[in-house]
Amino acid sequence: MAEKKLVEAITSMDEDFAQWYTDVVKKAELIDYTSVKGCMVIKPAGYAIWELLQKQLDERFKATGVQNVYLPMFIPESLLEKEKDHVEGFAPEVAWVTHGGLQPLQERLCVRPTSETLFCDFYKNDVQSYRDLPKVYNQWCSVVRWEKETRPFLRSREFLWQEGHTVHATAEEAEERTIQMLNVYADFCEEVLAIPVIKGRKTDKEKFAGAIATYTIESLMHDGKALQSGTSHNFGDGFAKAFGIQFTDKDNTLKYAHQTSWGMTTRMIGAIIMVHGDDSGLVLPPKVAPVQIAIIPIQQKKEGVLDKAYELKQRLEKNFRVKVDDTDKSPGFKFAEAEMRGFPLRLEIGPKDIEAGKCVLCRRDNGEKLEVALDEVETKAAELLETIHHDMLERARSHRDEHTYVARNYEEFEKLFTEKTGFVKAMWCGEQACEDAVKEKLSVTSRCMPFEQEQLADTCVCCGKPAKKMVYWGRAY
Amino acid sequence: MAEKKLVEAITSMDEDFAQWYTDVVKKAELIDYTSVKGCMVIKPAGYAIWELLQKQLDERFKATGVQNVYLPMFIPESLLEKEKDHVEGFAPEVAWVTHGGLQPLQERLCVRPTSETLFCDFYKNDVQSYRDLPKVYNQWCSVVRWEKETRPFLRSREFLWQEGHTVHATAEEAEERTIQMLNVYADFCEEVLAIPVIKGRKTDKEKFAGAIATYTIESLMHDGKALQSGTSHNFGDGFAKAFGIQFTDKDNTLKYAHQTSWGMTTRMIGAIIMVHGDDSGLVLPPKVAPVQIAIIPIQQKKEGVLDKAYELKQRLEKNFRVKVDDTDKSPGFKFAEAEMRGFPLRLEIGPKDIEAGKCVLCRRDNGEKLEVALDEVETKAAELLETIHHDMLERARSHRDEHTYVARNYEEFEKLFTEKTGFVKAMWCGEQACEDAVKEKLSVTSRCMPFEQEQLADTCVCCGKPAKKMVYWGRAY
Numbered sequence: 009m010a011e012k013k014l015v016e017a018i019t020s021m022d023e024d025f026a027q028w029y030t031d032v033v034k035k036a037e038l039i040d041y042t043s044v045k046g047c048m049v050i051k052p053a054g055y056a057i058w059e060l061l062q063k064q065l066d067e068r069f070k071a072t073g074v075q076n077v078y079l080p081m082f083i084p085e086s087l088l089e090k091e092k093d094h095v096e097g098f099a100p101e102v103a104w105v106t107h108g109g110l111q112p113l114q115e116r117l118c119v120r121p122t123s124e125t126l127f128c129d130f131y132k133n134d135v136q137s138y139r140d141l142p143k144v145y146n147q148w149c150s151v152v153r154w155e156k157e158t159r160p161f162l163r164s165r166e167f168l169w170q171e172g173h174t175v176h177a178t179a180e181e182a183e184e185r186t187i188q189m190l191n192v193y194a195d196f197c198e199e200v201l202a203i204p205v206i207k208g209r210k211t212d213k214e215k216f217a218g219a220i221a222t223y224t225i226e227s228l229m230h231d232g233k234a235l236q237s238g239t240s241h242n243f244g245d246g247f248a249k250a251f252g253i254q255f256t257d258k259d260n261t262l263k264y265a266h267q268t269s270w271g272m273t274t275r276m277i278g279a280i281i282m283v284h285g286d287d288s289g290l291v292l293p294p295k296v297a298p299v300q301i302a303i304i305p306i307q308q309k310k311e312g313v314l315d316k317a318y319e320l321k322q323r324l325e326k327n328f329r330v331k332v333d334d335t336d337k338s339p340g341f342k343f344a345e346a347e348m349r350g351f352p353l354r355l356e357i358g359p360k361d362i363e364a365g366k367c368v369l370c371r372r373d374n375g376e377k378l379e380v381a382l383d384e385v386e387t388k389a390a391e392l393l394e395t396i397h398h399d400m401l402e403r404a405r406s407h408r409d410e411h412t413y414v415a416r417n418y419e420e421f422e423k424l425f426t427e428k429t430g431f432v433k434a435m436w437c438g439e440q441a442c443e444d445a446v447k448e449k450l451s452v453t454s455r456c457m458p459f460e461q462e463q464l465a466d467t468c469v470c471c472g473k474p475a476k477k478m479v480y481w482g483r484a485y
Numbered sequence: 486m487a488e489k490k491l492v493e494a495i496t497s498m499d500e501d502f503a504q505w506y507t508d509v510v511k512k513a514e515l516i517d518y519t520s521v522k523g524c525m526v527i528k529p530a531g532y533a534i535w536e537l538l539q540k541q542l543d544e545r546f547k548a549t550g551v552q553n554v555y556l557p558m559f560i561p562e563s564l565l566e567k568e569k570d571h572v573e574g575f576a577p578e579v580a581w582v583t584h585g586g587l588q589p590l591q592e593r594l595c596v597r598p599t600s601e602t603l604f605c606d607f608y609k610n611d612v613q614s615y616r617d618l619p620k621v622y623n624q625w626c627s628v629v630r631w632e633k634e635t636r637p638f639l640r641s642r643e644f645l646w647q648e649g650h651t652v653h654a655t656a657e658e659a660e661e662r663t664i665q666m667l668n669v670y671a672d673f674c675e676e677v678l679a680i681p682v683i684k685g686r687k688t689d690k691e692k693f694a695g696a697i698a699t700y701t702i703e704s705l706m707h708d709g710k711a712l713q714s715g716t717s718h719n720f721g722d723g724f725a726k727a728f729g730i731q732f733t734d735k736d737n738t739l740k741y742a743h744q745t746s747w748g749m750t751t752r753m754i755g756a757i758i759m760v761h762g763d764d765s766g767l768v769l770p771p772k773v774a775p776v777q778i779a780i781i782p783i784q785q786k787k788e789g790v791l792d793k794a795y796e797l798k799q800r801l802e803k804n805f806r807v808k809v810d811d812t813d814k815s816p817g818f819k820f821a822e823a824e825m826r827g828f829p830l831r832l833e834i835g836p837k838d839i840e841a842g843k844c845v846l847c848r849r850d851n852g853e854k855l856e857v858a859l860d861e862v863e864t865k866a867a868e869l870l871e872t873i874h875h876d877m878l879e880r881a882r883s884h885r886d887e888h889t890y891v892a893r894n895y896e897e898f899e900k901l902f903t904e905k906t907g908f909v910k911a912m913w914c915g916e917q918a919c920e921d922a923v924k925e926k927l928s929v930t931s932r933c934m935p936f937e938q939e940q941l942a943d944t945c946v947c948c949g950k951p952a953k954k955m956v957y958w959g960r961a962y
Contacts, residue, residue: 043564043606044594047557052622055553076532080524080643081558081596081627082580087520100586103559105596107581108631108642117521119558119582119596129520145529150558150626154585165585166557 018348020287025231032281033160036290036349046158046165050274053349056298057277058168062148064200064295065170065272068192069146074172077145079126082117087125091250094124097217101153103165119152124218124243124269127173128251135265138177138257144185146172161278162235162485169273175265177257179244182266183221186242189270190223193238201276202293202400203227203283204408205237206431206480208456213440216269220244226455226480228408229282232429234455234482237279240270278485283404284373290350291372293400294393301389302346303332306339306358316362320355320385328389347372352396353389373400412480416465418472421481425450431482435475437468446470446481455480495825497764502708509758510637513767513826523635523642527751530826533775534754535645539625541677541772542647542749545669546623551649554622556603559594564602568727571601574694578630580642596629601695601720601746604650605728612742615654615734621662623649638755639712639962646750652742654734656721659743660698663719666747667700670715678753679770679877680704680760681885682714683908683957685933690917693746697721703932703957705885706759709906711932711959714756717747755962760881761850767827768849770877771870778866779823780809783816783835793839797832797862805866824849829873830866850877889957893942895949898958902927908959912952914945923947923958932957 017035021028033039038054050058066076082105089095102118120126127145135141148170158164172189176182190207197203205225215222219241227237245264248254253265284291294300301324305317317332324330331351333342339356346354356368369388370377373396380388411430415421424432436442436454446452457477468475494512498505510516515531527535543553559582566572579595597603604622612618625647635641649666653659667684674680682702692699696718704714722741725731730742761768771777778801782794794809801807808828810819816833823831833845846865847854850873857865888907892898901909913919913931923929934954945952 040607040611042557042603043561044557044559044603047559049557049607050555052552052554055555058555059553075529076536077529078527078532078535078627078645080519080521080526081629082521082524082643084520102586103582103594104584105580106583109578109580117580126519126521130517130526134517150555152558166559168555 018287018289021230021285028285028287029278029281030160032285032289032348038277038281038290039160044165046155048160048164050168053298054277057280057292057296058274060296060298061200061276062170065196066148068196069170069172072144072188072192074144074146076147078147078149079123079130081120081149083120083123083125084115084117086115087129088118090125090128091218091247094218094247098122098153101155103152103154120149121151121153122269122271123147123151123171124173124247125251127269128247128253128267131175131265131267132251132253135175135253135255137255141175141177141255141265142181142185143175144172145174146170159278159485161281162275167274169271172268172270174268175248175253176267177255177263177265179266182244182268183242186221186223186240186268186270189268190225190238190240193240193270193272194225196272197225197227197237197276198401200293200295201280202397202404203237203279204401204405206456206458208458208480210239210456211436211440211443211454211479213443214454216241218243218246220246224456226431226482227279227283228411228431228482229279229485230285230407231282232411232483234431234480234484235275235279235282236455236484237276238270238272241268243267243269284400285350288344289348291400292350292352294352294397297350297352298329299331299349299351300328300393301330301353301355302351303330303355303357304339304342304346305332305334306356306361308334310359312362313357313359317357320357320367320382324386324389327386328393352393355385355389371396373403414464415469417467418469421446421469422450425452425481425483429483431455431480433462433464433478433480434469435463435465435467436477436479437471437473438476439468439471439473442468442470451483452481453484455482455484495764495766498707498762505762505764506755506758507637509762509766509825515754515758515767516637521642523632525637525641527645530775531754534757534769534773535751537773537775538677538753539647542673543625545673546647546649549621549665549669551621551623553624555624555626556600556607558597558626560597560600560602561592561594563592564606565595567602567605568695568724571695571724575599575630578632580629580631597626598628598630599746599748600624600628600648601650601724602728604746605724605730605744608652608742608744609728609730612652612730612732614732618652618654618732618742619658619662620652621649622651623647636755636962638758639752644751646748649745649747651745652725652730653744654732654740654742656743659721659745660719663698663700663717663745663747666745667702667715667717670717670747670749671702673749674702674704674714674753675878677770677772678757679874679881680714680756681878681882683933683935685935685957687716687933688913688917688920688931688956690920691931693718695720695723697723701933703908703959704756704760705888705908705959706756706962707762707884708759709888709960711908711957711961712752712756712759713932713961714753715747715749718745720744720746761877762827765821766825768877769827769829771829771874774827774829775806776808776826776828777805777870778807778830778832779828780807780832780834781816781819781823782809782811783833783838785811787836789839790834790836794834797834797844797859801863801866804863805870829870832862832866848873850880891941892946894944895946898923898946899927902929902958902960906960908932908957910939910941910955910957911946912940912942912944913954913956914948914950915953916945916948916950919945919947928960929958930961932959932961
């Protein structure tokens with residue numbers, strides 16, 4: 009049977025999670041591989057998710073005063089080198105342009121891996137007076153990092169993202185903006201992507217190259233691995249000093265500006281797959297589902313069935329993203345395909361339903377079926393989509409909470425990371441040596457020092473010295 | 486006076502059009518120059534125009550069945566070389582990446598100047614059967630062409646654009662899509678940008694590298710120079726043969742696919758400036774104006790004035806993009822600034838207006854002032870914005886028609902291009918030798934063979950041999 013074939017092609021997630029992920033990405037037609045090693049094609053079904061994500065994130069940005077701009081994709085080598093920590097962090101993984109047309113360039117250019125240096129070069133002229141501040145700019149673009157191992161959406165040599173870059177008169181205002189944008193990301197993940205996150209601060213070892221503080225939201229995938237889902241950096245005046253971004257303040261003195269940057273990427277499509285997906289394929293959160301309701305006619309050759317399906321589409325598409333599958337495949341095949349593609353609601357309509365003045369709505373997230381009177385279909389669909397979002401978020405939260413453990417000493421810590429997969433909360437002394445040791449022995453990294461601190465023990469889980477912070481530890485993508 | 490200073494800083498367009506253009510671009514804060522030679526920063530006021538343009542063009546695309554995708558920005562050299570004409574056209578102007586991280590690459594990669602080769606490489610696997618056709622994909626991205634002389638928006642080493650790439654089962658369908666997209670561009674220019682265009686076909690000399698036919702829309706700038714404003718290419722099966730894009734047709738035979746591509750770029754912001762602008766600055770068509778109504782309070786320190794301004798903003802922003810200028814600059818300065826930035830309507834409101842229950846609406850395009858009762862302001866603003874669009878389009882059309890001349894022989898042709906600036910319609914024999922001669926002697930190129938042909942004379946304006954086509958000739962950006 010055709011529908012069997014489609015489903016059988018996916019590896020079960022418990023059997024081989026990595027293979028399951030690759031199968032979903034290919035079978036749901038989100039991406040394709042290319043002749044360009046480490047780069048991917050984002051196909052219509054994948055790009056449509058990105059467009060919905062982008063639109064809703066952009067609206068949230070603009071509500072906080074963000075303005076969009078576009079800066080060049082090339083960074084002259086001398087510009088990249090201006091901030092010492094920054095160049096050390098990025099130089100090993102950039103792509104270099106050495107020729108323009110038939111001529112070698114006088115100075116080589118890297119393809120932006122991130123644009124702090126370009127924004128600084130721009131701001132140093134654009135910012136003169138306190139009246140010019142703050143500048144709260146963002147750009148949507150692609151960036152390049154020459155990764156050795158790549159995986160669709162999660163790690164590729166080129167990816168799409170947004171990068172916000174702001175300049176402020178005071179350290180306080182910069183810190184406030186850094187936290188504000190972290191909260192925008194966290195709310196966006198929960199309210200749009202139905203992904204619960206842990207908010208916290210990165211340790212110095214894990215922070216962004218050139219930042220004084222990096223804040224992060226961390227989410228937990230179905231296989232118990234962590235995914236860094238958005239970061240927000242406070243640069244203090246370090247970049248301003250390296251690039252000479254000064255302004256005349258109200259008191260008529262010349263001061264260095266304070267800066268932030270923050271980014272979220274196409275890897276969130278990977279997060280959607282790995283948080284919500286199941287053995288039948290993708291499960292899309294309703295707010296970023298390119299098709300929210302897939303109408304599948306039953307016995308579509310019988311008179312009136314297709315007409316009714318189109319009529320329902322016309323009614324529903326006033327409020328929802330709707331598609332009718334009127335291909336000549338069997339209903340069973342269409343069901344399996346709609347499941348694979350993750351459409352939140354399936355609407356089944358056949359001759360008997362029409363006679364009875366009803367249809368069936370089937371939820372993708374839990375398979376529940378509901379008979380609905382045809383004249384109530386708009387209201388019911390709206391209610392169900394809201395419930396689906398809510399339930400997906402709560403299911404993901406329960407999964408995360410059930411896979412979040414506590415270790416009070418190294419024995420417990422090691423045992424947990426040997427036997428379980430998930431977050432482990434444990435105390436830390438604040439020394440990088442302990443992070444290095446944990447990484448070497450257990451392949452585990454500090455994910456963040458959460459804003460919600462608990463005093464689980466008095467001593468560091470690694471070295472036994474007095475503890476300073478509670479840390480979320482995990483294996484990460 | 487401050488307002489004088491702002492305005493005096495622009496060169497008059499009649500005095501020096503190129504300098505006027507540069508002044509507007511800088512003073513209206515659309516772009517900034519960068520340390521990256523030939524690349525620009527698109528600032529918030531410029532990028533907001535691009536976002537509005539992009540949104541409305543994208544909607545028109547999707548209404549014709551276009552789906553968005555994203556392909557890599559790099560093209561391996563061997564892939565670029567697969568179609569002979571194409572590589573000859575583009576190789577001299579691409580940027581080459583030769584190193585990834587610290588390692589030299591085995592094969593160098595060019596930064597895409599356009600993505601035909603990448604789409605072909607993708608389609609050769611994605612298209613197998615007639616059931617897979619047509620594919621009507623588009624991407625929004627930036628491309629790089631290593632130009633020697635650059636000008637903001639009109640010609641820069643990196644620019645933003647969309648590029649549509651389609652695959653079809655038959656030659657007829659490909660030709661139909663090529664013309665369909667040209668019409669989408671033409672309608673978009675007139676209905677959204679208020680720019681009238683000439684639709685036609687490029688001569689073989691001017692067509693795209695690798696196309697069998699290139700169609701174009703050509704517009705006329707205020708200085709009488711032509712601007713190629715959008716192109717749509719029919720590739721026949723040339724690329725399909727070079728890349729092996731074959732499909733099994735209904736009759737069970739293997740056939741080569743037929744392809745098209747079409748693009749429009751950020752240069753349209755340059756067109757907006759040069760078609761509609763005047764000596765006071767930018768004049769934005771209402772549909773792409775980031776601010777459609779600028780509310781300027783008069784005597785704003787008097788009680789109730791600012792409150793009324795905010796109240797009007799709140800009412801108007803339900804239907805329009807509105808801004809209140811409540812800075813402490815003088816009204817005169819604010820007027821000049823709103824004019825420089827090209828906002829279509831200025832709403833003036835002061836204590837006397839409030840007392841009389843009215844306000845003043847002033848049109849940017851012609852300076853006309855209208856007293857409007859406060860309870861009618863929404864209706865009047867909507868009417869005026871529509872009228873402004875209409876009048877801007879008709880003014881541009883009249884200007885173009887007044888600067889379109891007819892030459893029946895070489896003497897007339899040479900005289901027109903010596904004494905006038907604009908389009909010259911003249912007959913052509915079809916030989917490239919005549920285009921080459923005209924270009925060398927007069928620095929004039931064939932802009933297009935318009936769809937609306939006229940028989941102006943029987944002989945070629947250049948060589949005197951029998952004429953085949955009427956051509957629009959011009960000096961172009």
